[in-house]
Amino acid sequence: MTQEAHKVVIVGGGAGGLELAAKLGRKFGPGNIFLVDKEGSHIWKPSLHEVAAGTLDIHREGLSYPMLAKDCGFTFVLGEVRAVDRAARTLLLAPVTFEGCEIFPERSIGYDTLVLALGSKSNFFDTPGTAEYAVALDSTEQAERFRQLLLRALVIVDRDQPLGTARVLNIAIVGGGATGVELAAELVESCKNVAYYGLTHLDPAADVKITLLEGAPRILAALPEKVSDAAHELLSQRGVTVNTSVKVAAIQADGVVDVQGRHYPCDLCVWAAGIKAPALLKETGLPVNPINQIIVDAGLRTEDPAVFAFGDCAQAPWNGTNKFLPARAQVAHQQADFLIPVLSARIAGTEPPSAPFRFKDYGSLVSLGHNRGVGSLMGVLSGKNMFVQGIVARLMYMSLHLMHHRAVLGLVRTANIAIGRLLLKRSAPRVKLH
Ligand SMILES: Cc1cc2nc3c(=O)[nH]c(=O)nc-3n(C[C@H](O)[C@H](O)[C@H](O)COP(=O)(O)OP(=O)(O)OC[C@H]3O[C@@H](n4cnc5c(N)ncnc54)[C@H](O)[C@@H]3O)c2cc1C
Structure with missing residues (x-):
């Protein structure tokens, strides 16, 4: 009688999950390593602002999971995880459909070890108007949608210039963290380039106004002050209006309103302020924090010995302090490396290393x-x-x-x-x- 292979199922093939699946896949092969993702292809999430601005073509950038599975030696399972049954050690996957046609029915997949790496989404903090008027950059679809809205708006401004009816295109970005700052800079470039390719009536410097709104007293508040100051200055030089200490109260059809009632006109609004983990994590029965991140210990273990969590979807302690690791690709990457010997030992049935994860901030x-x-x-x-x-x-x-x-x-x-x-x-x- 052959012994069944120990099945490690990684949910989420993002910045952390894909690296983990690829490295473990090369070591153990498709009988041991399974990667589940709701998308058919992978994009490195920190590139999404470039997709939104049109400076990166998603059709050239995406890496197909089935191709990666074949090359790296893991099994890829396409589907959105709907529920985790920890008692039965199974995941429930939603049916996969295309244009109303069901390709795969609802399925379940068993695991011996489960690794949750589902990432995060934007946190709108229940701000009124966000669902109707703001675009988030959580997925390639959203980034592509914003790019198309932007292109349409630029063409309309260009079309209306000779008629004398053109209005300034106002773009507001809520959130002056890395995503908002990078997007603002990328949009300046993208608008300049669109004009270069045939929108001859459009003057990007005069006809497009980009405003960055940040709640803290400075942008890039998590980084040293010198970095914030340099970024602020560079953005200002490029014509971006940077407003700090602005607490947004609502998004409306024609602008953003702050808690003091000030109105910032906008035709396109991007929400890049704050994150939360998928609500599904709350339903696993494992302890989560107020933004749905699974609480893990320094070994990235959850309360359930068969379940690990890392990356944006986990709240992990920061090197023995009472702070928690930030939601960054660098953290997810290092955590994936940390988990390789731990999961290898579980597959081999040996004692996993006991040293805690330590984040090296580069x-x-x-x-x-x-x-x-x-x-x-x-x-x-x-x-x-x-x-x-x-x-x-x-x-x-x-x-x-x-x-x-x-x-x-x-x-x-x-x-x-x-x-x-x-x-x-x-x-x-x-x-x-x-
Ligand atoms: C626009 C933007 C710019 C950024 N820039 C930077 C930067 O410059 N530097 C930096 O360090 N960080 C940056 N970040 C943050 C960084 O992208 C994240 O910290 C990192 O991607 C987290 O990795 P992860 O593996 O935890 O999750 P992700 O990379 O988000 O991957 C999660 C995966 O889970 C899948 N998934 C989610 N739910 C399900 C489900 N129910 N079933 C199946 N699959 C599911 C998703 O499809 C996705 O593939 C940026 C983020 C954004 C949005």
């Missing part, structure tokens, strides 16, 4: 469009934050994405992709126009 980089970036890096020798900016910061930012590809695809294929993209850039428009 600093934070923020992209501010073409050839620009700012950030702080942890000095290797000094152990202190070093300020970096300009093209060096931008190149280092781009290398983070390549590092993710390397973890998933390996060095040679990542190098091929990087060279391919460089060559494609020379034959494609600088912004996606269709």
